[in-house]
Amino acid sequence: MRSRQLSLENLLLYRRSFGWLNLAKFLSSEFRDCQDIVVRLPGGRRFVSNRDAFAFMHLARSWWKIHRLASMVPPDADCVVLDVGAHIGMFAVAVERTRDKAEVHAFEPSPRAVEYLRRNVGPWTVVNQTCVGDRDGEVGFYEVESSWQASTVLASAAETWEQVSRIVVPCTTLEAYLDRLDLGSRSLVVKVDVQGLEEQVIRGLGKYSSRVAAFLLESTWLDPGSIRIALEIINQGRSYKVLNAVHGGADLYIKGEALAAGDCIRGGAETFRQGTLS
Numbered sequence: 001m002r003s004r005q006l007s008l009e010n011l012l013l014y015r016r017s018f019g020w021l022n023l024a025k026f027l028s029s030e031f032r033d034c035q036d037i038v039v040r041l042p043g044g045r046r047f048v049s050n051r052d053a054f055a056f057m058h059l060a061r062s063w064w065k066i067h068r069l070a071s072m073v074p075p076d077a078d079c080v081v082l083d084v085g086a087h088i089g090m091f092a093v094a095v096e097r098t099r100d101k102a103e104v105h106a107f108e109p110s111p112r113a114v115e116y117l118r119r120n121v122g123p124w125t126v127v128n129q130t131c132v133g134d135r136d137g138e139v140g141f142y143e144v145e146s147s148w149q150a151s152t153v154l155a156s157a158a159e160t161w162e163q164v165s166r167i168v169v170p171c172t173t174l175e176a177y178l179d180r181l182d183l184g185s186r187s188l189v190v191k192v193d194v195q196g197l198e199e200q201v202i203r204g205l206g207k208y209s210s211r212v213a214a215f216l217l218e219s220t221w222l223d224p225g226s227i228r229i230a231l232e233i234i235n236q237g238r239s240y241k242v243l244n245a246v247h248g249g250a251d252l253y254i255k256g257e258a259l260a261a262g263d264c265i266r267g268g269a270e271t272f273r274q275g276t277l278s
Helices: 008-018 020-030 055-070 090-098 111-120 174-179 198-203 206-211 224-234
Strands: 002-007 034-040 046-050 079-084 103-107 125-128 137-144 164-172 187-192 212-218 239-246 249-255 273-276
Touching: 002 008, 008 020, 008 034, 008 055, 034 055, 046 055, 046 111, 055 090, 079 090, 090 103, 090 111, 111 125, 164 174, 174 206, 187 198, 187 206, 206 212
Parallel strands: 002 034, 079 103, 079 187, 103 125, 187 212
Antiparallel strands: 034 046, 137 164, 212 249, 239 249, 239 273
8 A cells, every 4th residue: 555645734724624523534535545644744844644544533633732732842951751652753743843852752552653653753752662651561552453542551441442452562660761861950841641541650750750840641531530640649739721622531731830820822713721720
């Protein structure tokens, strides 16, 4: 099967014309004979995506949201970005594009996703084919054939899909990983998109929790309680912004310092809410 190219400008135009859900259906039909989707980014860079049943929806729905999240990474040379649940590299590439020479460490357990992740990221991103949790060792990982985005370590979540295969993957804590990294005095930005395992990832930070300048967490419909526990572990006194609430979940931007009263972010026609933990 061959690859097909699509410019980011055309993707944006199609999205405005069709809406994101209809755009996914349109592109799925238009690209049905292709194995890869190659999105041409401004400046000439290319981003390669798979084209499973949900890949087009992921591209159409998530591209701009992820770039907004990446723009929140502090423009600080002494900052290290941890991309936990990197998938095929949307967030890592967005950070590379918005933060020149940012040091990114990407973690993704899926062998098929890692293949695309390595193709997409630049030399400033370190790719780790591993799961991240609250202990070191190995864990079972469920690959969902029809949707790479739904692959998970949660057996209960995998049971809702057909054609699921179980593999064993390595698992590390962020604390153990950072112990091996020459972090020095640098701070951390931690992005977490792990389909219901947020609590375990945050617990696994251990002594490095105090070094985190900002968290970017995606809440999931698979285990909405996990995000609440993760937030409690982070710090009940921190402020947060709720971004792009969808499917009963949300993307959360959490900073160590308080946000100004009434502060919000506006993106296009969407307005994002702000709140504080109680």
